Amino acid sequence: MTKNADPTHPCGKCAFYSDSVWQPAEPGSVSVLAAGFSRQELEVGQDLFEQDAENRAVYCVSRGLIGLRTHHSNGKSTLLRLAYPGEIVGFRSFLGSGRHQTEARALLPSRICTVVRRDANRIVHDNPSVLARLMDRCVAEIDRSHERIIATATTSNKQRLSALLLRLMGHFGEQDGDSFEMRLPLSRSDLADLIGVQPETMSRLVKRLQNDGNFSFSGRGVWITPGRLTEEILARRS
Amino acid sequence: MTKNADPTHPCGKCAFYSDSVWQPAEPGSVSVLAAGFSRQELEVGQDLFEQDAENRAVYCVSRGLIGLRTHHSNGKSTLLRLAYPGEIVGFRSFLGSGRHQTEARALLPSRICTVVRRDANRIVHDNPSVLARLMDRCVAEIDRSHERIIATATTSNKQRLSALLLRLMGHFGEQDGDSFEMRLPLSRSDLADLIGVQPETMSRLVKRLQNDGNFSFSGRGVWITPGRLTEEILARRS
DNA sequence: CGACCACTTGAAAGAGGTCAAGAAACGTGG
DNA sequence: CCACGTTTCTTGACCTCTTTCAAGTGGTCG
Numbered sequence: 451m452t453k454n455a456d457p458t459h460p461c462g463k464c465a466f467y468s469d470s471v472w473q474p475a476e477p478g479s480v481s482v483l484a485a486g487f488s489r490q491e492l493e494v495g496q497d498l499f500e501q502d503a504e505n506r507a508v509y510c511v512s513r514g515l516i517g518l519r520t521h522h523s524n525g526k527s528t529l530l531r532l533a534y535p536g537e538i539v540g541f542r543s544f545l546g547s548g549r550h551q552t553e554a555r556a557l558l559p560s561r562i563c564t565v566v567r568r569d570a571n572r573i574v575h576d577n578p579s580v581l582a583r584l585m586d587r588c589v590a591e592i593d594r595s596h597e598r599i600i601a602t603a604t605t606s607n608k609q610r611l612s613a614l615l616l617r618l619m620g621h622f623g624e625q626d627g628d629s630f631e632m633r634l635p636l637s638r639s640d641l642a643d644l645i646g647v648q649p650e651t652m653s654r655l656v657k658r659l660q661n662d663g664n665f666s667f668s669g670r671g672v673w674i675t676p677g678r679l680t681e682e683i684l685a686r687r688s
Numbered sequence: 689m690t691k692n693a694d695p696t697h698p699c700g701k702c703a704f705y706s707d708s709v710w711q712p713a714e715p716g717s718v719s720v721l722a723a724g725f726s727r728q729e730l731e732v733g734q735d736l737f738e739q740d741a742e743n744r745a746v747y748c749v750s751r752g753l754i755g756l757r758t759h760h761s762n763g764k765s766t767l768l769r770l771a772y773p774g775e776i777v778g779f780r781s782f783l784g785s786g787r788h789q790t791e792a793r794a795l796l797p798s799r800i801c802t803v804v805r806r807d808a809n810r811i812v813h814d815n816p817s818v819l820a821r822l823m824d825r826c827v828a829e830i831d832r833s834h835e836r837i838i839a840t841a842t843t844s845n846k847q848r849l850s851a852l853l854l855r856l857m858g859h860f861g862e863q864d865g866d867s868f869e870m871r872l873p874l875s876r877s878d879l880a881d882l883i884g885v886q887p888e889t890m891s892r893l894v895k896r897l898q899n900d901g902n903f904s905f906s907g908r909g910v911w912i913t914p915g916r917l918t919e920e921i922l923a924r925r926s
Numbered sequence: 927c928g929a930c931c932a933c934t935t936g937a938a939a940g941a942g943g944t945c946a947a948g949a950a951a952c953g954t955g956g
Numbered sequence: 957c958c959a960c961g962t963t964t965c966t967t968g969a970c971c972t973c974t975t976t977c978a979a980g981t982g983g984t985c986g
Contacts, residue, residue: 520834520838522838522842528837528838528841528842530834530837530838542827542830545823545824545826545827546823546824546831547827551831551834552834575816578813581819585783585784585823585826586783586784588783588823588826588827588830589780589783589784589785589826592780592830592833593780593784593789595830595833595834595836595837596758596789596790596833598833598837599768599833599836600758600760600766600768602840602884603766603881603884604760604766606941607941607942637964637965638964638965638966639964639965643841646837646840646841647942647943648942648943648944649964649965649966650942650943650944650945650965650966650967651941651942651943652965653965653967654941654942654966654967656966657966669950669965844973845973845974875932875933876932876933876934877932877933885974885975886974886976887932888933888934888935888974888976888977889973889974890933891933891934891935892934892935892973892974895934907932907933907982907983
């Protein structure tokens with residue numbers, strides 16, 4: 451039983467409406483929301499915002515995939531995390547310092563829903579339950595980080611790569627008979643960042659994963675051969 | 689120029705008063721705060737709360753050191769992070785699910801200031817700026833996690849251990865002439881968790897750090913020989 | 927004294943990092 | 957469509973670091 455979509459609510463038609471941070475906005479705030487609301491389509495490689503830029507809005511990923519990356523002073527950069535559909539991006543700088551600590555860039559063609567800072571502030575101010583949902587997202591981000599620290603301490607690189615691929619497959623893979631296939635939205639180098647290894651090691655991890663028999667790779671293409679893993683993906687989607 | 693301490697405010701005499709999350713409480717809320725407020729002294733090894741327990745309060749570390757640890761289903765546990773004086777503990781479960789995801793235990797004799805959940809809720813509800821400060825702590829926690837991920841990706845285990853020791857020395861070390869000394873509040877095994885290596889490796893890291901010349905160790909005792917590192921600690925304290 | 931715990935040490939194996947070279951994929955301009 | 961240069965990815969060789977398992981040390985406490 452999901453809550454019926456409100457036709458006047460900007461998020462009303464979104465697949466994530468019932469979980470949207472803006473969903474609890476009072477009728478009076480819905481008009482403010484509608485005024486500050488906009489949708490945009492990002493192509494692969496397009497920036498949503500840049501590191502060190504001032505926060506202008508709160509962004510919600512409606513479709514696609516966003517990569518959050520930090521640039522170091524030495525010119526290199528590290529992909530820190532992925533934002534999947536339904537997740538909020540930029541709320542850290544919305545709530546905090548006001549400047550983005552990371553760059554946000556589309557890794558897949560993406561649809562982003564934006565609420566400009568000024569209006570977002572008003573809505574949050576007038577609707578405590580919107581603020582509560584924003585805080586839930588904060589807590590979720592903290593939980594994600596903790597899980598990642600624990601995973602790094604307790605599982606092998608190969609296991610973590612496998613888990614990441616399953617997650618991506620669950621979101622973006624296509625079922626083909628009793629197997630799944632997908633075009634990877636990340637470079638090997640970005641995968642390496644997420645797992646915490648060097649690019650050369652990622653090449654070797656991929657090969658080892660293929661030798662184990664559950665995955666096949668060809669460039670950016672990935673196939674999962676039928677078996678227990680296929681069921682895991684289906685379970686993830688339910 | 690720090691704000692003058694309010695003698696009726698429970699945190700008024702605390703060294704961290706001006707940064708306290710409760711500092712902006714309105715006079716009307718200060719009495720609620722005083723009613724729900726209590727101080728407790730924890731001995732080394734004493735629990736502040738257990739994992740999976742229900743959140744009963746928001747805790748502030750006034751003195752000492754608290755270790756946050758998760759227990760895994762296989763019986764092992766991992767020290768996730770340290771909470772230094774001035775930091776808030778348990779706010780994740782206060783804001784979120786209501787159950788503690790970690791165990792909090794004193795690693796040094798500690799003074800903890802507690803505001804029971806019910807009153808904390810009232811104060812947060814009545815004082816938006818208290819809520820704002822709580823959110824700042826959330827954002828700070830997210831930033832800490834990001835920094836840790838970046839540090840893991842870009843620095844060696846030895847470097848991270850050195851940084852951790854300097855941090856501890858800045859908080860708990862004693863200046864002895866032109867060097868610093870400290871009794872480590874953590875076991876080798878806990879140090880290993882924080883750095884992300886096995887206990888045996890930690891033993892070897894410690895030895896290598898000693899061979900490099902800046903640190904001396906004897907059991908739980910640590911000395912920092914004068915030099916650039918000494919200045920770093922002093923800079924940290926300012 | 928003996929049991930227990932934390933810590934250290936050694937040896938062997940494995941995994942990952944680094945450097946350098948080569949292969950494959952991609953985009954651009956002719 | 958091909959040729960070209962660039963970037964990304966892969967591979968090999970070598971070396972360092974970490975893990976693992978096992979044994980040994982030292983201290984603490986009943």
